[in-house]
Amino acid sequence: MKNDTPATVIEVKNLxxxxxxxxxxxxxxxxxxxxELLFVIGGSGxxxxxxxxxxxxxxxxxQGDVAYFGKSFTAADxxxxxxxxxxxxxxxxxxxxxxxxxxxxxxxLPLEEHTSLTRExxxxxxxxxxxxxxxxxxxxxxxxxxxxxxxKRAALARALAxxxxxxxxxxxxxxxxxxxxxxxxxxxLQVRDTLGTSMVIVSHQLSSIFRLAxxxxxxxxxxxxxxxxxxxxxxxxxxxxxxVRDFLNEDEDFPKPTNPxxxxxxxxxxx
Amino acid sequence: MTACRQLxxxxxxxxxxxxxxxxxxxxxxxxxxxxxxxRLSEPVPSWIGVLGKRTGASVRVVPDELGKWDTxxxxxxxxxxxxxxxxxxxxxxxxxxxNLQSLLRQVAGMGAPKPIAKxxxxxxxxxxxxxxxxxxxxxxxxxxxxxxxxxxxxxxxxKPCRFRWMDCLVEMQQCWVSSLPIVxxxxxxxxxxxxxxxAIQLRQFGAAVFVADLVGLAVVREMGxxxxxxxxxxxxxxxxxxxxxxxxxxxxxxxxETLGISSVDFLALPRLLAAAVMMPIxxxxxxxxxxxxxxxxxxxxxxxxxxxxxxxxxxxVGFSDVTSGLIKSLFFGLAVGLxxxxxxxxxxxxxxxVGAATSSAVVTGITLIVLADALFAMIFNVLGI
Numbered sequence: 001m002k003n004d005t006p007a008t009v010i011e012v013k014n015l016x017x018x019x020x021x022x023x024x025x026x027x028x029x030x031x032x033x034x035x036e037l038l039f040v041i042g043g044s045g046x047x048x049x050x051x052x053x054x055x056x057x058x059x060x061x062x063q064g065d066v067a068y069f070g071k072s073f074t075a076a077d078x079x080x081x082x083x084x085x086x087x088x089x090x091x092x093x094x095x096x097x098x099x100x101x102x103x104x105x106x107x108x109l110p111l112e113e114h115t116s117l118t119r120e121x122x123x124x125x126x127x128x129x130x131x132x133x134x135x136x137x138x139x140x141x142x143x144x145x146x147x148x149x150x151x152k153r154a155a156l157a158r159a160l161a162x163x164x165x166x167x168x169x170x171x172x173x174x175x176x177x178x179x180x181x182x183x184x185x186x187x188x189l190q191v192r193d194t195l196g197t198s199m200v201i202v203s204h205q206l207s208s209i210f211r212l213a214x215x216x217x218x219x220x221x222x223x224x225x226x227x228x229x230x231x232x233x234x235x236x237x238x239x240x241x242x243x244v245r246d247f248l249n250e251d252e253d254f255p256k257p258t259n260p261x262x263x264x265x266x267x268x269x270x271x
Numbered sequence: 272m273t274a275c276r277q278l279x280x281x282x283x284x285x286x287x288x289x290x291x292x293x294x295x296x297x298x299x300x301x302x303x304x305x306x307x308x309x310r311l312s313e314p315v316p317s318w319i320g321v322l323g324k325r326t327g328a329s330v331r332v333v334p335d336e337l338g339k340w341d342t343x344x345x346x347x348x349x350x351x352x353x354x355x356x357x358x359x360x361x362x363x364x365x366x367x368x369x370n371l372q373s374l375l376r377q378v379a380g381m382g383a384p385k386p387i388a389k390x391x392x393x394x395x396x397x398x399x400x401x402x403x404x405x406x407x408x409x410x411x412x413x414x415x416x417x418x419x420x421x422x423x424x425x426x427x428x429x430k431p432c433r434f435r436w437m438d439c440l441v442e443m444q445q446c447w448v449s450s451l452p453i454v455x456x457x458x459x460x461x462x463x464x465x466x467x468x469x470a471i472q473l474r475q476f477g478a479a480v481f482v483a484d485l486v487g488l489a490v491v492r493e494m495g496x497x498x499x500x501x502x503x504x505x506x507x508x509x510x511x512x513x514x515x516x517x518x519x520x521x522x523x524x525x526x527x528e529t530l531g532i533s534s535v536d537f538l539a540l541p542r543l544l545a546a547a548v549m550m551p552i553x554x555x556x557x558x559x560x561x562x563x564x565x566x567x568x569x570x571x572x573x574x575x576x577x578x579x580x581x582x583x584x585x586x587x588v589g590f591s592d593v594t595s596g597l598i599k600s601l602f603f604g605l606a607v608g609l610x611x612x613x614x615x616x617x618x619x620x621x622x623x624x625v626g627a628a629t630s631s632a633v634v635t636g637i638t639l640i641v642l643a644d645a646l647f648a649m650i651f652n653v654l655g656i
Contacts, residue, residue: 085531096522
């Protein structure tokens, strides 16, 4: 039987990027697999956002390539580039919702640009996407009328408008309280499980990393590249690199409360 | 080993202060008792003043009814420790409160204080050079942006349904509403000023009625379109830059690009078209107000009836004069829209960047208006218009 599922959805090959003369990342290579939740982690200034910028086409790499489903994004012409852009959605750190448009218009715009759906069909899709992220009935609201958590959800609804195969998240928990942050994590898992979307998440949030990540890649400022790659629990337990251990393990000066969680409370996000 | 000499119990200069200090011998040591409240805002004893002339094997600092304390006590103890190190004496502070000792340990590695240096002021010639370089790079940015906008307009002509007409209408409305009051005032006053200046000269020759000719021609050919354009550059053009700059800072433009939507088509073209359409209308309005300003001065100061003024204006100002002004204003509108959109979209990702983009949009807009006006003056001269 022929298997249509590709082995990798994104392949980053020997990527070097930076700003002006400054090289931030050098010779970085990794792949993202179907349905995978990959976290890109590392200290401040290690190049996480730079890597994300290169992967989504906002920054031009110095050298190397980013390929989506085997097609080069870096060397793509305008038409190919537009096709590739349709395969992924992005949730930005500060949401980047278009402030002059309602939520319905925000979700509708990608559909207007990339499909020939009728107005009625689009309205139905908008209602569906907003319900999917828990914002049912908020079509007429403007981004400024929403809380931080609701804005994140709305931005996710927009990112999912075209049913992309991949979603990029830039610090999805920034500015959220722990409860909203957990809700966001739950939503990310739901989307992955229901739509089979691959996800690349840039984050500092240890709790989210351990809850969600199938795999993490750890970037380092001095090395200008990846210093570790693997499952977060495994890396935290077995990595011999002190930078990786320091990042993934609790600080001895600030141990977690030792009391077990109350009965009935669970971190099982699949429920 | 020399014991410390007895000092006055409290430094006499510090009677007003609540910080207390006593120093005296205690065996082979010099015992320094610190007490009272130590506040940066109040005078505190200096270490040199207390122990500067004394010698001894070691110095021990102990609390003596020590009240509230802040950085002033920490600095006092640091000076004491440094003085002891220099004088090769042992410094003991282990009787002090634990949190104070902890703070002293934290700052143990503090280096010598450095003077608080202000940011160097660049010499004027260096600033002129920097500005010149910036102007060149700003000027070069216009070329590819004009190219992108041209391609965008070609796309609109091919597929008009994809153009964001509603956005364009909203921008036209904004442009009209925000510019109208200022254009009214400025244009009327320009007509008044021109009439005043002309009247002073022409009255000497008994040719006061020609004020209407001068005001009519000057307003319709130059001042009306120019003043309307300058007002729109300062209001609408700056507004474009601020809007788009904020969108850049909030990553809204990035969000468009990663959805495969051209930010030029989506954001710049509706604004460019709005400015280009509204500018001739505003220029025509400015012409009327300018002529009314001249008429007002003529009627009130020169005793020229309004009808005579209007007939004289009609006789002198022809259709080609009006159309040449309106054609220019169309390009002024494009220049203002171009400057506003370009500066907004090239804005730095910071609050300061938005401010700089806004002011740069006004400067670029007015510069382009003047350049376009000079170009049209030459073209109309060649064409004999």
